[in-house]
Amino acid sequence: MGCEIAAAGADPAVVAGVFSRYDEVFTRFRETSELSRLNASPAALLLVSPLFARALACALEAAADTEGLVDPTLGAALEGAGYDRDFALLHEEPSAPGAAAPSRLAELRLDGLLLRRPPGLLLDLNGVVKALAVDEAAATLSRDGFVSAGGDLAVRGPVDVGLPGGDAVRVVRGGLATSGVVSRRWRRGGEEQHHLIDPRTGRPSTSPWAQVTVSGASCLAADVAAKAAFLLGEDGPGWLDERGMAGRFLAAEGEVVLNDVWQGEVVCT
Amino acid sequence: MAASRIDRARARARGAKLALGTVAALAFGAAFVGSKSYAPGHSKHRARPLAAPRSFERAVRLSALEGGQIAPPVQPPAVVTSTS
Numbered sequence: 001m002g003c004e005i006a007a008a009g010a011d012p013a014v015v016a017g018v019f020s021r022y023d024e025v026f027t028r029f030r031e032t033s034e035l036s037r038l039n040a041s042p043a044a045l046l047l048v049s050p051l052f053a054r055a056l057a058c059a060l061e062a063a064a065d066t067e068g069l070v071d072p073t074l075g076a077a078l079e080g081a082g083y084d085r086d087f088a089l090l091h092e093e094p095s096a097p098g099a100a101a102p103s104r105l106a107e108l109r110l111d112g113l114l115l116r117r118p119p120g121l122l123l124d125l126n127g128v129v130k131a132l133a134v135d136e137a138a139a140t141l142s143r144d145g146f147v148s149a150g151g152d153l154a155v156r157g158p159v160d161v162g163l164p165g166g167d168a169v170r171v172v173r174g175g176l177a178t179s180g181v182v183s184r185r186w187r188r189g190g191e192e193q194h195h196l197i198d199p200r201t202g203r204p205s206t207s208p209w210a211q212v213t214v215s216g217a218s219c220l221a222a223d224v225a226a227k228a229a230f231l232l233g234e235d236g237p238g239w240l241d242e243r244g245m246a247g248r249f250l251a252a253e254g255e256v257v258l259n260d261v262w263q264g265e266v267v268c269t
Numbered sequence: 270m271a272a273s274r275i276d277r278a279r280a281r282a283r284g285a286k287l288a289l290g291t292v293a294a295l296a297f298g299a300a301f302v303g304s305k306s307y308a309p310g311h312s313k314h315r316a317r318p319l320a321a322p323r324s325f326e327r328a329v330r331l332s333a334l335e336g337g338q339i340a341p342p343v344q345p346p347a348v349v350t351s352t353s
Binding site: 006008061062066148151152153158161162163164168169170171172173174175176178213215217218221222224243245261265266 | 342347
């Protein structure tokens, strides 16, 4: 999945197996993955695997819960921004970014294993897949511990976790996820690009936050909420408060903003 | 004589019906066996649950934008969260 995986309290082979299974199905960077084959298919009606259907159902649920902010139909926008290969292979290119590609969520239908979508609509499920893999791997923990992938984690039993900027927090239950633009950014045609696409514009978000960390009942809940809160910009802290979710916002200039729920639950060191 | 022609016609009709019924039954049986053997949509084995543990399914079902639980740290971090 192009990120570091860490675990404690789990069988490393089992954890590796879970991530490998998700990667084989959902990577955009191998032509043989189910996602790549589906995106390349000229058919409008497709039969998908149970794992694919489950992840897509989660993505559609996340889209509904976030009023479309976390959106699985932004594959074309990501490619337009230049994210068309593994991040390690991205480098500055003089060509301008592609045209904006806003959400096409309304054109997507999933019924069991049957997916209906217009050919050419490019799916990208990375908004939920990594967190789903973390949650599934964490469900195999045989004792207290954690599973972390690229910093998104789920715990069994309390785990102390370092935060962007140097603070720390104890995750007692559920998961913790951070979304932001600190590490995954590149330049295209002289313009800064990143992977958090705003579905309202079809372009990389112009959020004032550098990183948003959220505590959720699962890694998936935390990750979806962190992405949505990031995209909401100044409205992000309040949006999380309305849902009773703790959020920590790190501004580009280094200022840390804690929403009311976070302040109520924890005092950072 | 007329009765005999009618009897022969009835016998031919019975034979034709029997032949048609037999052919239809054989065709249905062959299609049934063939579909069971070759069509991927027809399970030849008892259905098994997905590989994911039930606790995972439960976590995913119940977790839609629900908060977790955090507290002040009490020891050095075991792991770090960072941008994904």
